[in-house]
Amino acid sequence: xxxxxxxxxxxxxxxxxxxxxxxxxxxxxxxxxxxxxxxxxxxxxxxxxxxxxxxxxxxxxxxxxxxxxxxxxxxxxxxxxxxxxxxxxxxxxxxxxxxxxxxxxxxxxxxxxxxxxxxxxxxxxxxxxxxxxxxxxxxxxxxxxxxxxxxxxxxxxxxxxxxxxxxxxxxxxxxxxxxxxxxxxxxxxxxxxxxxxxxxxxxxxxxxxxxxxxxxxxxxxxxxxxxxxxxxxxxxxxxxxxxxxxxxxxxxxxxxxxxxxxxxxxxxxxxxxxxxxxxxxxxxxxxxxxxxxxxxxxxxxxxxxxxxxxxxxxxxxxxxxxxxxxxxxxxxxxxxxxxxxx
Numbered sequence: 001x002x003x004x005x006x007x008x009x010x011x012x013x014x015x016x017x018x019x020x021x022x023x024x025x026x027x028x029x030x031x032x033x034x035x036x037x038x039x040x041x042x043x044x045x046x047x048x049x050x051x052x053x054x055x056x057x058x059x060x061x062x063x064x065x066x067x068x069x070x071x072x073x074x075x076x077x078x079x080x081x082x083x084x085x086x087x088x089x090x091x092x093x094x095x096x097x098x099x100x101x102x103x104x105x106x107x108x109x110x111x112x113x114x115x116x117x118x119x120x121x122x123x124x125x126x127x128x129x130x131x132x133x134x135x136x137x138x139x140x141x142x143x144x145x146x147x148x149x150x151x152x153x154x155x156x157x158x159x160x161x162x163x164x165x166x167x168x169x170x171x172x173x174x175x176x177x178x179x180x181x182x183x184x185x186x187x188x189x190x191x192x193x194x195x196x197x198x199x200x201x202x203x204x205x206x207x208x209x210x211x212x213x214x215x216x217x218x219x220x221x222x223x224x225x226x227x228x229x230x231x232x233x234x235x236x237x238x239x240x241x242x243x244x245x246x247x248x249x250x251x252x253x254x255x256x257x258x259x260x261x262x263x264x265x266x267x268x269x270x271x272x273x274x275x276x277x278x279x280x281x282x283x284x285x286x287x288x289x290x291x292x293x294x295x296x297x298x299x300x301x302x303x304x305x306x307x308x309x310x311x312x313x314x315x316x317x318x319x320x321x322x323x324x325x326x327x328x329x330x331x332x333x334x335x336x337x338x339x340x341x342x
Contacts, residue, residue: 004133004135005157007157008159014160015160016051019052019053022052022054027092033087035078044123047163069104070107070145075107082112093117093118095132097123098171099130099131100131102122102131102137103146107139117154120154121157124171126178132157133207134153137150143235144302145235147302164194175247177279179198181225181226181254182206184320185223185225190278221314222314224305226250227250228257228312230253231300232299232303236299248282255272256336258316259340265317296333297333307327312327
């Protein structure tokens with residue numbers, strides 16, 4: 001599978017380098033469509049088109065915000081618009097936004113005319129360090145995250161940290177929790193500082209993992225640390241009408257995974273309590289009832305990584321030593337959900 005060209009922060013801005021790339025011969029006949037939501041239309045699109053000449057004549061398609069855009073009906077509408085606009089195999093989609101936009105845009109690109117080129121320009125921290133990297137594309141089905149999708153990498157990922165200035169603090173902190181995930185599984189120092197260097201370090205780690213296992217058959221699964229629980233927590237929060245951001249839900253999921261890691265793999269309680277404190281400073285740990293746990297388990301049973309009817313999780317044996325495909329009985333998962341907020 002072809003790997004992506006990732007433009008990391010540097011002395012020359014990523015947008016300037018993207019501008020040079022799109023002036024190259026391989027893009028001479030390209031027609032561009034920019035996918036974005038209303039926030040990016042207001043806060044990010046002017047910067048993008050002013051600094052990347054080739055996109056000044058691009059058509060743009062405004063999508064619903066957050067998870068609402070990751071829907072087969074929305075994908076179908078985008079495909080229809082592309083057809084009506086004469087988009088051909090030389091068309092390039094530019095996904096300007098957070099992880100939901102890159103997920104949906106990559107999915108659309110993978111399906112349209114059996115695959116067209118696309119570029120991710122993430123504008124959120126969680127998009128920069130995780131969602132825009134690696135070529136996983138997906139839509140949600142029946143309220144369950146990422147059930148239909150493709151491994152289809154973008155041609156270019158443009159990491160431009162200046163877009164982070166457009167975000168509310170809660171969005172930035174949500175992204176930092178995804179950075180914390182990388183630090184825990186990689187053994188990088190746990191650092192609350194969000195700098196170009198820490199962003200680049202997280203991106204480089206994910207690129208290296210993806211390169212060694214592009215289709216998620218083995219080691220790449222370490223990147224799912226906190227996500228088996230986190231996806232269920234996120235979906236349930238939407239169902240309750242008090243939606244958590246993705247990074248917040250992953251933070252809760254990591255606390256769950258570390259709780260189980262203590263009991264199943266001998267992880268030190270000191271590390272568990274340290275991370276629990278850090279996460280709870282960013283998001284309130286939910287207090288679940290026994291009835292809540294049954295609904296959460298319904299979501300977890302749909303996780304793609306499960307095998308032979310067992311819920312499989314990524315746990316942590318020690319700092320920087322993740323263990324994939326650990327089967328966890330449902331009774332232990334219930335116990336975990338009931339105790340993390342105590």
